[in-house]
Amino acid sequence: xxxxxxNPRYLITVTGKKLTVTCSQNMNHEYMSWYRQDPGLGLRxxxxxxxxxxxxxxxxxxxxxxxxxxxxxxPLILESPSPNQTSLYFCASSFQGARYEQYFGxxxxxxxx
Amino acid sequence: DxxxxxxxxxxxxxxxPVHLPCNHSTISGTxxxxxxxxxxxxxxxxxxxxxxxxxNNRMASLAIAEDRKSSTLILHRATLRDAAVxxxxxxxxxxxxxxxGTSLTVIP
Numbered sequence: 002x003x004x005x006x007x008n009p010r011y012l013i014t015v016t017g018k019k020l021t022v023t024c025s026q027n028m029n030h031e032y033m034s035w036y037r038q039d040p041g042l043g044l045r046x047x048x049x050x051x052x053x054x055x056x057x058x059x060x061x062x063x064x065x066x067x068x069x070x071x072x073x074x075x076p077l078i079l080e081s082p083s084p085n086q087t088s089l090y091f092c093a094s095s096f097q098g099a100r101y102e103q104y105f106g107x108x109x110x111x112x113x114x
Numbered sequence: 115d116x117x118x119x120x121x122x123x124x125x126x127x128x129x130x131p132v133h134l135p136c137n138h139s140t141i142s143g144t145x146x147x148x149x150x151x152x153x154x155x156x157x158x159x160x161x162x163x164x165x166x167x168x169x170n171n172r173m174a175s176l177a178i179a180e181d182r183k184s185s186t187l188i189l190h191r192a193t194l195r196d197a198a199v200x201x202x203x204x205x206x207x208x209x210x211x212x213x214x215g216t217s218l219t220v221i222p
Contacts (some may be wrong), residue, residue: 098208
């Protein structure tokens with residue numbers, strides 16, 4: 002089954018404790034992206050990647066890091082999480098970017114206390 | 115500033131057509147217009163997208179104004195399963211800009 006998976010689905014952590022949210026797709030897509038969703042703000046793009054070793058900042062990249070060492074994986078790293086990063090995070094992938102349909106993962110709900 | 119603006123909410127009767135509007139007055143010539151929908155506790159789901167011409171697929175139709183400053187998502191016969199938040203999105207240089215979405219209520 003074609004899908005985007007994220008782990009963990011739920012995470013509660015404390016300020017400053019480094020964490021990684023994993024994202025994997027099995028569709029051989031070149032484009033992958035991370036979004037955060039906050040009430041009243043819709044979804045905002047954090048980072049995206051056009052292909053392996055090619056990543057770019059989205060609208061709200063501050064406080065986040067990403068890497069794309071393999072085509073199927075695109076982890077989101079929070080080196081020093083803060084309470085304002087409490088949010089619902091979605092990973093997505095598409096064949097080759099803006100001209101193609103994006104497939105979204107189920108989401109990761111992160112709470113930073 | 116938001117690149118797209120949508121009404122916060124709309125209602126439709128079941129089996130009636132629904133027209134969901136979106137304004138994107140600052141759109142550039144190479145920006146694509148996308149529509150996704152999101153059900154509670156799920157990730158967004160692709161509905162349709164286009165560049166300049168109107169588009170049809172099995173889920174919906176997308177009508178794009180001639181000046182491209184607005185578009186309308188058309189659901190031809192609303193069902194209860196179409197109740198969701200619908201997002202109008204611009205993609206520019208492979209970045210995606212979501213609007214705040216329209217919450218569609220379908221009345222039986």
